[in-house]
Amino acid sequence: MKIREHLSLLAVLCSMAMVVLDAGMLNVALPTLSNALAVGPADIIWSVSAYQMALLVGLLPSAQLAERFGHRRMFVAGLMIYLAASVLCSVSPNLLALLVGRVFQGLGGAVIMALGIAILRVVLGPDRLGKAIGWNALVVALSSAAAPALAAAILAAGSWQWLFLAKLPIGIVALAASIGFPPSNSTRSSIDGVAIVIHAASAVLILFAFERLNSQPAMATVALVGVAGLARWMIAREKMRQVPLWPVDLLANRPLRTAVYASVACFTAQSAGLVALPLLLQLGLGTSVIDTAIVMMFWPVAVAVTAPIAGRLSERADPSILCSIGGMLLGAGLLIACFSPASAGLSPYVAAAVVSGAGFGLFQVPNNRTMFLSAPPDRAAAAGGMQGSARLSGQTFGTLLVGLLLGYYPTTDAVSLAVGLGGLSALVASMVSFSNLPRFVQRHHA
Template sequence: MMGAETVAAQPLRGGALLLAAALCLAGLVRREKQREAPLVPLDLLRVRSFRLSVVASVLCFTGQMAAAVALPFYLQHGLGQDIVTAGLFLVPWPLATAVAAPIAGRLSDRVGTGWLCAVGGLLLAAGLALAAVWPLGQDARPLLAFMVMCGFGFGLFQTPNNRNMLLTVPKTRSGAAGGMQGTARLVGQTAGAVLMTVLFSLLSGPETAPRLGLALAAALTLAGGLTSLLRVPPRGAAEAVEAVEAPAPGR
């Protein structure tokens, strides 16, 4: 974070901090690979479906956080909304996520999680893309519909993706899978905040950085949805992990 904040104004210092961060990450990976009970369960990434879920989670949470940072600036400085109105414009997103999450949980019992995550990621990307390019002018009301689209897509993605992470590993490693799930979320959120920090440092204008941030967020969430499609078995076969690991009805 410190490197991203300073790299535009002080390239040498910012670059050195980012390089140090990369070296520390490489050292952590090397250290954890040699441990029987690693702090970061890198061995779980050998499971293809789990690995794809982690990648998709990082991408979608990066886009989600970039949008969460960009939207208030866009509403207040680009569209001239006051603080309260800007907050009200953001409310439909979490409400739609709350509605979509239980629906996605029920659908996960009938539809492959890869398909659900792909549809959710595509819906989230569409909402962000529309928010970035739609000519709102003095009427910001269409943004409410885009926020509903984003929230519903995010809820449709998150629940099945988390389910897949927990069901693709042995039950004895469920704690490690949950830890990796939280790590993927935080890595994505941090990356999204860093992305917007860099854009605000490099670009001027009340709309330029927020709208570009929303466009990049749309691209990232689209990539997350497409990554989820790689988990879809060929010829419509049921996902092996759900056939093996899913709990019996009523349990």
């Protein structure tokens, strides 16, 4: 690799690590923040919701802005916004100030998530993109595994403000390394302000509906009907634009469209498993918090081991085969956890975490590679925005699934059912990925 390639890779991976660490560390620290800011648990959870809302709102507009002003310029701007927002969060005297900081963190994080792999595609080329995605998955998995322990160590040694400040050196390294990015190539494409407003309104209504689905189903239904109306209008409008905000042009590409659908199903399974499995261990088996954390740690470790291997395999084998096998392994792992008797102890759940993590790592890398390489180079940012949106949508659906089941069934039955349905969602992802195989075979035997 050339020095510029090393620097570009370092900038993207450090930025991704910073964003992932932030999410994992804050989830652990919510009780501490609740006490420090003198607000209730229901209020402090908005620090998570505000970030998710900004992320969902910002992903696709970030891609369009990058196509207008250039990837490098937008990525650096997003990174600087994220760092400034982290400082703002650290000095927040009350919940309102913290929420403002979290919104700006989400907007900066959206730029990072939408453009990171798109930049690496330009820097490394399509032949090495699979390895780059594998390295990215490795960093994400290790950061996810380290976040809870790092948050606990920071809170034990200092105040909650250091949760936001401790990551700043990583961001500064990323900012310095971004000098290796290729120059920004601006275009004359216009920014569709109306589309951005409609997109933001749709995202806010979706999150509002999900928040209210259990407590106020009528209001949630009205919100979802509103989203459907906005979406219908938006799609009709976007089809007439050469560079649409909602990438309906890219969804006309069957391999890319299939990869997006499979990604939503896979992340639904992953989210349902990661949320419900700890509850199943603690409430169903009476496992301690420490033992539960140890069992769950096998999941990201398995992803970290599998992802680089999947990156190399994705450059040699058909991605639909790898994704199909990965989805089946993820589904099998979750179904093992669902149907294992309590008398069997923790061993089946450790095996389930390992198999699920390995399957997710094997699925994620080739599926992301398919999404990015199916899009034209000048639409790589849009592909990145769509990939991030698919991931966030699946994670939201998985969390919603667990919440809905907890509202209608006894706790132990609900979380066990959620794990099982997550397994079925992973199998759906496997079948959707496999549907691309005939075209691959026909193309190579023609």
